[in-house]
Amino acid sequence: MTGPLLAVDLPAGRVLPVVAAPDPVLSTPCVDVDPRDPSVAQLAADLLATQRVSPGCVGLAANQVGVGWRMFSVDVSAHPKARTHHGAYVLVNPQVQEASRNERGREGCMSVPDFTGDVKRATRLVVRGLEPVTGRELIVATDAFEARCLQHELDHLSGLLFLDRVAGAHAIYPRQTYQEGGPGSVG
Numbered sequence: 001m002t003g004p005l006l007a008v009d010l011p012a013g014r015v016l017p018v019v020a021a022p023d024p025v026l027s028t029p030c031v032d033v034d035p036r037d038p039s040v041a042q043l044a045a046d047l048l049a050t051q052r053v054s055p056g057c058v059g060l061a062a063n064q065v066g067v068g069w070r071m072f073s074v075d076v077s078a079h080p081k082a083r084t085h086h087g088a089y090v091l092v093n094p095q096v097q098e099a100s101r102n103e104r105g106r107e108g109c110m111s112v113p114d115f116t117g118d119v120k121r122a123t124r125l126v127v128r129g130l131e132p133v134t135g136r137e138l139i140v141a142t143d144a145f146e147a148r149c150l151q152h153e154l155d156h157l158s159g160l161l162f163l164d165r166v167a168g169a170h171a172i173y174p175r176q177t178y179q180e181g182g183p184g185s186v187g
């Protein structure tokens with residue numbers, strides 16, 4: 001635990017419906033937005049609220065609720081595989097600054113409810129993004145499960161799903177159940 005990252009008051013969040021593949025909003029790259037725009041603060045709150053009520057959900061990208069903006073929420077704090085984590089937060093216009101030490105691991109996705117897959121991701125990661133409301137720069141230096149989650153969400157903003165990253169059909173598995181904190185944790 002390195003302490004919560006998000007230090008702003010957001011409006012009350014609304015739970016939004018999550019879009020499933022093959023909806024085109026998921027395969028369309030998202031666009032940068034102004035973090036100080038009140039509608040960005042509202043969406044940040046909505047992403048966190050939607051994530052909170054979704055079992056096993058560790059991250060949610062804006063286009064997963066149908067909005068093509070470059071922002072996502074993350075909260076891996078309750079996940080047993082998480083080492084470093086930064087609580088619940090939202091990054092706007094995020095960019096990878098450093099990535100190293102690739103490792104294969106299992107991923108699931110709220111937008112791909114029937115499958116999980118093995119994806120190679122960096123286990124050491126530095127991501128920069130902007131804080132909703134203030135526009136302040138946030139730097140997330142993390143590892144392990146939070147790093148995987150961030151890369152999964154960054155892919156969403158580029159119009160990519162984990163299915164686009166698996167080595168082949170042999171690395172895709174049918175999902176049995178949504179398990180809180182289990183291998184089926186979803187982003």
Ligand SMILES: [Zn+2]
Pocket residue numbers: 108109110111152156186187
């Ligand atoms: Zn996902």
